[in-house]
Amino acid sequence: MEPEHRHLATPWAAGLAGVIFAVLMAVAIVLVRVALPQGVEGSEVSIDAGQRDAVRTALELLPFAGIAFLWFMGALREQAGRAEDRFVSTVFLGSGLLFVATLFGAAAAAGTVLAETQQGSPFGRDYAYALLTTYAMRMAAVFIITTSTIGRRLGVLPRPLVVLGYLAGLTLLVVGSDVPWSELVFPGWALLLSLNILWERRRSSGARPAAPT
Secondary structure (H helix, E strand, O other), rough: OOHHHHHHHHHHHHHHHHHHHHHHHHHHHHHHHHHHOOOOOOOOOOOOHHHHHHHHHHHHHHHHHHHHHHHHHHHHHHHHHHOOOOOOHHHHHHHHHHHHHHHHHHHHHHHHHOOOOOOOOHHHHHHHHHHHHHHHHHHHHHHHHHHHHHHHHHOOHHHHHHHHHHHHHHHHHHHHOOOOHHHHHHHHHHHHHHHHHHHHHHHHHHOOOOOOO
């Protein structure tokens, strides 16, 4: 009974962790985007108290978003089990870990904004944007594509969600850094995937016949 219990608990863990990650990541992105808008020219940038508070809140959320993502990734990998392709699973694992690493790097760079004077250098802001919009989102794109590939091969994801995953991954991979607010594509996809996992688990639980007494 123990292996079966673990197997049935995995989808719930993946779905719940994915929802938590998606919400925290989306809130952090919105806060950073609003507080540190791009397009400010010149060697100096003004950061007021409200913007600092928004960045500080985002930085407090990002570590928990990263932890939830690692849990989400681990639960997804557990679902695939031994049936997963080793090559695809290696890319899946590597892209996920690199995403978290670059996400934390972007958070550290954004943290330098808090240490600047009110009229400070925009280096921390620009570096944080480069890590988040260029590198972290590229790794997120690879993660989305490999997850969709695994889900398609194992037949555990509906076709519309697989197609949506490929489109989302290609969007982040090709034009992500050139389109403002495109970073929200990743938490949006993670939320849809997590809700699908939770829905499928609820439906399978409801269809499971009661144990004989």
